Amino acid sequence: MFDALDISVSALTAQRIRMDTVAGNLANAFTTRNADGQAEAYRRRFVVFAEGDGGGGAGVHVGRIGEDPSPARLVHEPGHPDADANGYVRYPNVQVSTEMINALEAARAYEANITAMQVTKSMVSNTLRLLA
Numbered sequence: 613m614f615d616a617l618d619i620s621v622s623a624l625t626a627q628r629i630r631m632d633t634v635a636g637n638l639a640n641a642f643t644t645r646n647a648d649g650q651a652e653a654y655r656r657r658f659v660v661f662a663e664g665d666g667g668g669g670a671g672v673h674v675g676r677i678g679e680d681p682s683p684a685r686l687v688h689e690p691g692h693p694d695a696d697a698n699g700y701v702r703y704p705n706v707q708v709s710t711e712m713i714n715a716l717e718a719a720r721a722y723e724a725n726i727t728a729m730q731v732t733k734s735m736v737s738n739t740l741r742l743l744a
Contacts, residue, residue: 615670616732622664622671623725629674630659630718634711641706644694651694654704656680680705 640654662675682705690699 617729618669619664619671620725620729620732622669622673624722626659626661626672626674627718627722627725629677631715631722633657633659633677634715634718637704637706637711638708638715641704641708641711643704644692644701651702653684653702654706656682656704656706 637656643654644651646652646654657677657679659677660675662673664671664673684702684705686700687703688699689695689701692701695701
């Protein structure tokens with residue numbers, strides 16, 4: 613029974629990291645400069661899940677956080693300080709609507725795992741009550 617709780621906890625952790633990644637993407641949706649101050653558009657990040665028991669226990673784990681290789685959005689804004697010679701600004705490859713859907717999906721998965729934990733807790737409690 614405690615394995616079920618461990619699996620749910622691993623899923624909660626994985627979904628929290630996914631939500632943190634989505635939040636970072638939304639926060640940087642219009643960032644046109646890197647940490648060094650150079651004109652370089654932010655790259656969207658995404659979480660890749662890995663199956664458990666590869667040494668980290670049962671459940672799901674974050675295999676890696678990758679960067680989306682799709683090209684930056686070009687927007688014609690000649691007055692922008694980061695505009696190129698043709699007046700185009702490279703904006704991040706972040707689609708706000710896609711990130712909002714990813715956030716909702718992560719939240720629902722998190723809620724489902726909370727429910728699974730509550731059911732497991734109830735089963736353990738009822739089993740102990742029957743044995744007593």
